[in-house]
Amino acid sequence: MNTNYFECGDCAELLRLLPDASVDLVMTSPPYAERRKDTYGGIAEADYPEWIAGIAKEIHRVLKNSGSFVLNIKENVVDGRRSTYVLESVLRIAQIFRWTDTYVWVKPNPFPTGNRKRLKDGFEYCFWFTKSKGYKFFPEQVLVPSANKDLEAEKRRKNKGEHPVTNGSGMNMSRRVATDMVRPSNVLTLPVDSTNHEHPASFPVALPTFFIKAMTEEGDVVLDPFAGSGTTLFAAQQLGRDWIGFEIIPRYTEIAQERLAEIV
């Protein structure tokens, strides 16, 4: 299969051209409903869950059995209310995939909303779906420094294993060894990218980087069907993965191609 290319067009059609079980990770952020009526028409809120479910079925087909689908989306605000179609869409996708976890992306530097009756929007979700229990997962690739304030004392503790301490979930902690680097939680704190590559909603590179490291190996194939300025594919290239990007707006496809050309 050809990899390392962008294609300009509707991903609902372009996905059909990819072979079955050929992709290891899909990481993407689709447009909200009713957007860009001037360019690609926008999807009506009422039609959105069915539309995204159709795309999710194609993603399911092209993913390998060990593959993951990470969907970054959040209920947008319309007329002062959070829309419900996003959650309905997530529930539809959960009928197609195994809903494995929900990550929260915390933005320490959120953009102002311009609404005096609403605070800045400081987080988004990344819904993680898998195809089977045999999904790839490499937490050791995304370890973070331990925040344990008693780390040094615990490392020196001689009587490990003598106190059957349990944590809140009933897990026996007595044999745990304190280490400098630990598994992160599913809350990711990553600043938004102020150099947005002419795109109003580009990811910070660190966001796809996290999921690509945690869910793929070198040489695996990463797909972003709503590629925008190409950030997911940029991260994939940096990490030695193969990649494919689809984007419906020609100017964004050009921007993505230019970004990738700089590092390929």
Ligand SMILES: C[S@@+](CC[C@H](N)C(=O)[O-])C[C@H]1O[C@@H](n2cnc3c(N)ncnc32)[C@H](O)[C@@H]1O
């Ligand atoms: C939220 S943005 C993605 C931004 C991207 N993550 C980045 O870092 O730049 C969604 C993108 O999907 C594109 N898009 C909308 N409908 C599409 C479709 N049917 N097929 C492919 N791309 C589409 C939009 O033009 C937009 O650039």
